[in-house]
Amino acid sequence: MQRYSESFDETFSIALDRALQGVLGRAANVTSFYVDPGISAKSPDVYVELLKKIFSPELVNALVESIGLELSRSFGFQFQRDVNWKLSEYVSYARQPLQLRLEPASGNTLAAGSETELKITLVNRTVGEMLVKNCDLQLSSETFLVEPNKPSYDLEGLKLQPGEAHVMKARIRGTQIGQGRVSVRATIIDLRGRSKVIEAPCVLSIVERGGRLSTGSPIADGLLLGGLPRRSAVLLNSPACDEKDSLVQGFCAIAPGATVYVSSDVERSTQLHRLYPELRIVVCSPQADLLPTTEFIQVSRTLRNISEIDDLLTHALETIHDESPRVLIQLISDILLLQKEVATRHWLADLLPRLRARNCTVVAELNPRMHGTQEVNALFDLFDGRMEIVEHEETGQPVRFLRVTSLRGHKYLPHQALLTSPADGSGIEASRTVPSIPLSPEFQFPEGERRLAAIMFTDMVGYTKLTQSNERLALKLLERHNQIIRPILPQYRGREIKAMGDSLMVEFESALDATSCAIEIQHALHDYNVSARDEWRIILRIGVHLGDVVHSDGDVLGDAVNVASRIQPLADPEGVCISQQVYDQVRNKLTNTFTRLERRDLKNVQYLVDIYKIVLPWERPSSST
Structure with missing residues (x-):
């Protein structure tokens, strides 16, 4: 064909x-x-x-x-x-003669071990009869196809009349916690007998059985693999900023009738009450009388009487009939300034267990800029987890990221997600090195240690030329590139060493992790590019090598780094190339096929290097090994 x-x-x-x-x-x-x-x-x-x-x-x-x-x-x-x-x-x-849609019945969140139905819709958008063949589901390791083994129709193909819609259904099961990728791919035959592949992607968050409570923020829920664990207390470390206010409002908005908001900010409390009249509000401030009088608002004129704050919070919880109440405490910094470290710690050590016993899920906000490091650190162990909003300065304007740094007894993505960027991106150097925050203590290695590691280099095709013709678009594409790729790295225990404009250098503990991550990145970008406009498409080349490296001042050095950087340009756009050393480790562990390229004489490498191309599903192999 x-x-x-x-x-x-x-x-x-x-x-x-x-x-x-x-x-x-x-x-x-x-x-x-x-x-x-x-x-x-x-x-x-x-x-x-x-x-x-x-x-x-x-x-x-x-x-x-x-x-x-x-x-x-x-x-x-x-x-x-x-x-x-x-x-x-x-x-x-x-572009899309066949409209292909993939819709999970339960939305984009699925508990591990549970099942959901997938609805697959095919619509003929042409004015002639269309032949559809080979409609397949592609699933990542986080999901498993329950039924059918393949969407069924006549072996000779499915004939769709003009404008006709055909619906098929399948069931999948969430098998492991993480971000699962599901896509449906159909092959259509045109009037000249040629085949064209149409694909519709879908990303699912596979969360713990029993589910988690949404924070109201898709970014936070993604990092938390679905949301906050029930009956947990999480500390949000954040300076005063719009992004923090958005997280707070999202938490209140997702279930206002089951949420208690505790604050000393009269103006903010008034705004939230107007937006969500059913929200239970406890305000402790000398100006609390300015708030309207309703059954859902409890007030105290002082922050000095901690027991009164507890009583008001208890009363507010008694008016909630939901089995999983939510509490947002936004006055810890005020109490810490007024009552000092010891009294604040005693208050939280008594309050948080009582809230957990009432089946509450708690988010408590703390502004670290208002306190000393010792005061802040003294409160950490009282909470089950910690989230942080961190800032980097870009030409005088803050760029803020959200990261989860701990979540006791539960999995999460140990990565930072972009919350905001400068308004127009102007003035930012496209070739700047993006700050990389350490993902987790398990990724730290002794200074000067020599060890075996897999190194992955990525590079965006055509980016340098784009920065010269349309810098603003280039910067927005780079931001989208980071949003798609960076959450994938920790899933394969990848440690981002540095970012050089549109290029990333990432270290892995095994060749299999590095190769699997490279394939997953290309899958994610391919899914994104299917529906993206041409100018917004992100095309990468990726190269992977395995060898000895040395850790030095947060960087990774060695011959393996040089070889990996030279392999990367040999990959096709949307492709992955690996060295012989990597191929020997992964050839019998992946379902992909490989194409051996000519032996190459790489710059600044004293020996010839055997290179293999990984054949990805949307490519047609020439000769495989």
Whole structure:
């Protein structure tokens, strides 16, 4: 069966040239002089508006209709040709002749050991009959297909009439805690007998059996693998900032009728009461009388009487009938300043066990900038976990990240997630080194120690050129790149050594971990790119090598680092290349096939290196080992 040999942009460009030549003849050359053809597929409607400045509306309508006809011929599917359509609609249908949707019945959170139904919908978007074959589910190791083994239909394929929708169902089970990836992939056959693969991805958070309570923040829930463990008390270490206020509001908004908000901030309490009238509020402030009088608001005019605060909190909890109440305490810094370290510790040591006994889940906020290190550290062991909002300065503007540093007895992602960035990104050097926060004590190694490690290098294709033409877009792409890739690294015990603009250097304890992580990164980016606009696509090359390294001042040095950095450029876009040393360790442990490349003489490497290419599912192998 023949496949499409050109990329979408190449096929579209050919169709566009044919349409222009057919309608305009020699005048077609005028368009390429005044209008860049490169924007036709990326911004089709902008392209048409530019054409209207050159040609009459009637001629432009004829062009759009002709382009639709050529798209039908080039892509092998029949599209409705209507002069009232926008060119972007033709492009959308040409990209995805088959609309493919994957919808988990239980949403994107699944308890480990439990099952959920997947609804797979196929819709023929063309005006001709469509043949669909080989509709398969692809699942990562965190999930298991219960039934069926494969979405079933006639072996000769499924014929979809124009506009027809076909629904299939499957069941999966969450097998291990983490971020599971599920995608459905269908092969369609065009009128010229060529195959085209359509894919729809889905990411699931596999959480502990019994579930966790959502924080109201997708970023925090992702790091916590679904949310806060029930009956836990977690300390949020954060300076005063908008991002912290958003986390607090999200926590109150997710279940206001089951939440008690304890604070000394009258203005903030008033705002939350207006937004969520059912929220139970306890305010301790001399200005507490300014709050409206309702059954859900309890007030005290002082912070000195800790027992009164406890009584008000107890009374507020008695009005909640939910079996899992939630408590947000936002006055610990005030009490610590007023009552000092010993009294505050005694208060929390008495309060938190009583709240756990009432089946409460607690988040307590502390501003570390208001206290000494000793005061802050004295409270840590009273809590089951700790989250932090940390800041890095970028040209004088703070960029804030959220990270979970501990969660007693429960799994979490030991990684930092971006909460915000400067408003426009202007002035930030694209080649800057991004600060890397140590993920966990288990990743720290003695200074000067020589050890065997796998080194992975990644690099974004075309990034340097993009920074020269559109720096703002380049910086936004880099931010999206980091958001997708960095949460994957700790899942394979990867330690980010440094970031050099659009490149990452990561160390792993085993070749299998490094290779599996590289494959997972390319899977995640491929899933992202399927639905992303062309200018927002992120294409990486990845190289992996195994050898001796030396740890020095937080960096990793050695010949293995140099070899890995030289292997990375040999990979195809969206590809992974590995050395012979890595191949020997993983060849019988992965389901992927490998293609051996020619032995290479790498720069600054004194010996020839055997290189292997990993064949990924969306690639067609040439010769495999």
